[in-house]
Amino acid sequence: MKEIISLAPGRTCLFGDHQDYLGLPVIACAISRSIKLTAVQNNTRVFQLNMIDIDQTRIIDIDEIFSELEPRDYFASALRVLRRHGCIPNVGFDITITGDIPINSGTSSSSALLLAWINFLVTAFHVDDEVTPEFISNIGYLSEVVEHGEPGGMMDHYSIGVGNIVHIDTRNPFSFTVIGTKLEGLVTGVSGVPKETIGLLGEVKGNALWSIEIIKENFKNFDLMKAEIDDLKYLKNYLPDHLVPYFEAAVKNHHYTKMALIEFQKPVLDLKKIGGLMNQHHAVLRDLLKITVPRIDAMIDAALKAGAYGAKIVGSGGGGSIVVMVEPGKEPQVAQAMIAAGAVEAYAVSVDAGARML
Known part of the structure; x- marks a missing residue:
């Protein structure tokens, strides 16, 4: 057969x-x-x-x-x-x-x-x-x-x-x-708190798009791809208070992604710098979009105290998992620290070649 x-x-x-x-x-x-x-x-x-x-x-x-x-x-x-x-x-x-x-x-x-x-x-x-x-x-x-x-x-x-x-x-x-x-030093930590995908994602997406639409109504040539963090000083004044965090998050997260791309394009990766950008990215997800939960925060704090370069929540949020950047060789100690902080699983991962037939 x-x-x-x-x-x-x-x-x-x-x-x-x-x-x-x-x-x-x-x-x-x-x-x-x-x-x-x-x-x-x-x-x-x-x-x-x-x-x-x-x-x-x-x-x-x-x-x-x-x-x-x-x-x-x-x-x-x-x-x-x-x-x-x-x-x-x-x-x-x-x-x-x-x-x-x-x-x-x-x-x-x-x-x-x-x-x-x-x-x-x-x-x-x-x-x-x-x-x-x-x-x-x-x-x-x-x-x-x-x-x-x-x-x-x-x-x-x-x-x-x-x-x-x-x-x-x-x-x-x-x-x-x-x-x-290839990317050495990657660790995944699983919180055991089920993520809330559809509702949370829909709310964040809707508010972000709404904020961008308002900015475009006031600035016809506005291009989110070209927006810089310094632009927030005056653009935020055109938004109702409850939409400001969503717009600010979009601009800041895009900035950190651009900075990370520069690092990934270098012949030798600076894992410490990549980890630092992860921390800045996570701060936006935590403080502006508010998609973390206490156990996720505890896991990230534990990973950083155990020597990780950086860590961030992954995905839509409301639970789920985190990704951690560590010095190669220190994956076990960082994983153990996350488990002690409440993770149900924590393990090193490597980059995979993608979906395929065996």
Whole structure:
């Protein structure tokens, strides 16, 4: 019987959280935790899904067109999107799904599962398009964000689909550049506090876009990509008080992402400087967007006291995980400090090559 194995890694956002939906750049990387999908062809016309880690099963009729989608049903939305690209299932598979990406932790377990699923479907049933990492990534974005009308951006899908360390320009036309394949001293800390994605992301996005719209009404030629921190001194005067933090966060986070890109483009990385920029980025996420929780703050404080160069919350916020930059060799002591501060897991990670078939 035909067997297909699809692997997709998690990701961590190094710089640019809450920036991609504003058309601002992001620096992210795929990390060495993954979802593995193993599919064996059967003699039926159904996909029999066995999600071992969460003790769930599901049966999907291969002829189902999903005219209506249930919330966050990415198995269905991917099938719907891929049908438009000539991917028509004609035989069933028994599918086993396992992984070691913590669920609901801000390291994109759901997007990794989605891209593993998309790669499987494309491999098993083909498409009319040229299959590239960009194609797989875009199908992931369309399936998760566009089909469901969710407020997220493209960062998760392209950092997982393309792999390595990527600088993503989220404007139209969209583009990305691989800026590295290795980054030593990365540690992930998992808080165990479930992140609150949809509601929190929608609120922050809505307020940020609202603030930018007001500025554009007053300054017709305003370009967020060109805004500098010094511009905040006068631009903030045109905003109601409750929108100022969202606008200030957009400008400052973009600045730190630009500074980080300069560092990543150097032949030898200065991990201490990158860590310092992470700290400044996190201060914006904590103090202006207020997306952290006490356990996240405690983990970051513990990591820094244990000698980490920098640390920041990852993803939409409200819980989830943090990424930490440490001197190579000190990963175990920093991880242990985070666990002592309340983390349910903490471990070193390396940069991954991206979603692929095995």
